Amino acid sequence: MQFNIEVNNRVIEARKGETILSTLYRNGIKVPTLCNMKDLSPTGACRICVVEVEGKENLITSCSYPVEESMRIKTHSPRVVKARKTLVELLLSNHPDDCLYCERNGCCELQDLAIDLNIRERRISGKKSRHKLDLSSPSIIRDPAKCILCGRCVRVCDEIQSVSTLDFLNRGSKTLIGTAMARDLNFSSCINCGRCVMVCPTGALHEHGYMDEVLDSLNNSSLNVIVQYGPAVTVSLAEEFGIKPGKDINGLINAALRKIGFKYIFDTAFAADVVVMETVETLMQKLESNDGFPVISSCCPAWIKYAEQFYPDALPLISTCKSPQQVLGSIIKSYFASEQGINPNSIYSVSIMPCLAKKFEAQREEMTHKTISDVDVVLTTREFSRLIQLYGIDMHNIEPQTPDSPFGVRSSASKLFGASGGTTEAILRTLHFKMTGKEMSSMKYQELRMVNGVKEVAVKIGGKEINIVIANGLTGIRNLMEGILNKTINAHFIEIMACPGGCVNGGGQPFKSDDKDVKARMRTLYDIDDIDSLKVSHKNPLVIDLYEKYLDKEGSDKAKRQLHTCYSKRDVLL
Amino acid sequence: MDGTINLLLEKYSHSRRDSLIPILQEIQEEVGYLSEEAIVKVGNHLNIPTSKIYGLATFYNQFRFEPKGKYHIQVCHGTACHLFGAIRIIDIIERKLKVKAGQTTRNGKFSLEIVPCIGACAQAPVISVNGEYHSNLTEDHLGQVLIDLNGE
Known part of the structure; x- marks a missing residue:
């Protein structure tokens, strides 16, 4: 079933059962996200894709919310942009400042987003979590310090590869992505296919280079x-x-x-x-x-x-x-x-x-x-x-x-x-x-x-x-x-x-x-x-x-x- | 231990993933902790990857992954105990016994666990050693408790 919704004062066509984000993408409206992946279950983990929906008090994660009839949506209102900017600033507050040395420098989704949102200073500073680099695998290096916990790697390993090497461990500020019994990657069930590296928005998972x-x-x-x-x-x-x-x-x-x-x-x-x-x-x-x-x-x-x-x-x-x-x-x-x-x-x-x-x-x-x-x-x-x-x-x-x-x-x-x-x-x-x-x-x-x-x-x-x-x-x-x-x-x-x-x-x-x-x-x-x-x-x-x-x-x-x-x-x- | 877990899993012979937490709780009750072997067995039994079980178990404070020590010390970190200095108590125990929360000392004598509330708020701050409560703890009192335990 199809119906119309209004986005940024423009009427577009939506299909029943799809998420707001899918509708927007289908109609050529760009909304940033750090956790969403086509065809995989939405989690709303990063919250970057929030939009303003008329009649709803809070901002809504468009990747996980189904589109409804006669919705009126704003994708880039001042409130939305401010929220996105704050979210990215918070992510950066617990992110190493080593872009120059990072494997993903120049092709990092977090970096791109920081540029798009005009983040030019460190407004929020806090204690950074300390993590150990996992160099054990000949194929993939894990750097949890750069992880933004979007969970893409977990989903791709579960839903595309049915290997399920990774999951979220611990909780709250101590949450990190890890393997069963927190083993190093080389001793885990990882098959080194690298699908996780391909979907990682930052340098948290990258190849073991031999240049x-x-x-x-x-x-x-x-x-x-x-x-x-x-x-x-x-x-x-x-x-x-x-x-x-x-x-x-x-x-x-x-x-x-x-x-x-x-x-x-x-x-x-x-x-x-x-x-x-x-x-x-x-x-x-x-x-x-x-x-x-x-x-x-x-x-x-x-x-x-x-x-x-x-x-x-x-x-x-x-x-x-x-x-x-x-x-x-x-x-x-x-x-x-x-x-x-x-x-x-x-x-x-x-x-x-x-x-x-x-x-x-x-x-x-x-x-x-x-x-x-x-x-x-x-x-x-x-x-x-x-x-x-x-x-x-x-x-x-x-x-x-x-x-x-x-x-x-x-x-x-x-x-x-x-x-x-x-x-x-x-x-x-x-x-x-x-x-x-x-x-x-x-x-x-x-x-x-x-x-x-x-x-x-x-x-x-x-x-x-x-x-x-x-x-x-x-x-x-x-x-x-x-x-x-x-x-x-x-x-x-x-x-x-x-x-x-x-x-x-x-x-x-x-x-x-x-x-x-x-x-x-x-x-x-x-x-x-x-x-x-x-x-x-x-x-x-x-x-x-x-x-x-x-x-x-x-x-x-x-x-x-x-x-x-x-x-x-x-x-x-x- | 092998037999205990098998026996326990037999009880849950037609269970699905929604029984995961009760099963883990029972194993911990019986064996004292969740060993790698236990996690693998539960995974096979319920057809859940071990990473998912480990992920879930580390989410909750109640699960431990090392055997308990001879003296299992639980420090209450509920609201009342927090206000009466539970963090200080945890700090002292960690330093004096050289053990971190969730761990067991190498000699197997002490293990430390931080629990949300043990229901003795009127006597905050409270710790429990093998189920025996020490209440209204002061630093001196705690020091004495640890010396006594160490001497035994």
Whole structure:
């Protein structure tokens, strides 16, 4: 049902059941908020969104109050603006004055609001709460001193990811966000997906940065610093330099990395092609014996940790093949090192990923060979943009270049790894070839694209029905996993990505991006696939080369040793 | 302790999340505090994440997360006791016994808890040691009580 309300002396249309804030946003009226998140339950915690409603004595939080017929609302009356200003001043009275050193300087919602409300002096001063910095996690740093208790992280962890690591602890002035038994993050059930970092309005939750380590090794002439970058990075980095969302700047990235001084530059997409080959081999073996299904994807390290904690019984189903980052890391320090005559110990392997969980993955014990880790350090898309700025590189004024051989060619299928459903699409193309001996007539699997949540899809390959499940965001994951374990869901392959939409929307991607930007990134990946002539992993000449020269064949002992691993149950408080 | 909690949870076999607080209260009554193990068990039983249980339990003063000491000291911090200097009393105990509110000393001898009101306002300020009230406390009197306890 629709009806009219009056806002700032203008009549606008409202819908029954929606909140005042949704009505305002739909009609293009901007009201600030620090705690509201689209599609998640409103809490009215920050009270910044207050508005004046005629006939009501008190100001009303528009994010949590349902719109009513013939309401007359003022969104920026002097009383409202004064209240907002006081609220922000109170928040600042218990906030560290270290914006210059803060991770979120320049992209902080609290800072923006202070500027918008013209707060130019510290009017309210009081005793500040003292907190300890939590540096325990390789992915996420918690700085409770900067927390404004908006509760976004708690809600996103509960409602989007169903992990529930965080909650409000204590009460009153002692309230803080923490984990069960107030453990440090690294010892909690946190899966390092970084959704909380993406929604945190301040610097209270931010990534564990490794810029200094990378700079030190770049300046160390005895090290061979090698870099790889993930498929979803090339379609998002542009936004950090004011280029429109979804622009692919793959070539510029190669050029920038070379200018910075990385000795070899590789595209992780090459390794995604290898992952396709290995996973298809696993599927073919299982199809032959018609046993051991489903195979669950292992590309997403946040999902892996989730499974280790919540569904250890499902671990044997997870593909033993490492993620593309780790596969490339492993090949660099083995095959590439011996080809080039470089001592693996002198290689410093950097990875640029759209993800925070990749930082955790690189440090896992399973990801080392004889105490040498496959990947030494992981930077996010955001850190990478700062690295480019630090080296004074003008991204608008460089010429595109190509990555280095021997891993310089990738199929466009591997590029699809950046979007949810893409891993499956790449795998199905090669699986089709292996099963039927023929290439597909049309490479597109439209039904696997732009999936929201969990979707079951059946595809026919050479007369055989292959059942697929695509899942992104962990909201529906519990039902899915229960279904798999009690065998009510029978699938051959299941792809799970912890972030809604997949890596294009990862926890390491640029801040301040919305659904539209994420969709634009995704579309670009599909566009690249449309125009590329090499659309399947098994035809990548350099992948074929790698198998001929080094790995022998898919699933060989050598491939098993270098590219595969297994996971075990993880004991944390759930 | 293991058995106690299991037995207790059996009683609540068809319970849902609305029984969380009564269950936690009963565990504390029986065991003396909420251990990590207890929180995990209750979480499994009611299908609630441990972070939510810990969050709720830390909200209320009544729950503790360490075993009680041999002498469990409750300091009343109700309105009357506050006016008669409860803060001073808490301060003295914390300094003399080297223990903070909600904690237990390392040797397990003393634990300190601050409670909203123990219903003896006429005798403020009041503390209770293992249920035995010491009323109209002065600093000297409190000092003597602590010396006596320490000597035992």
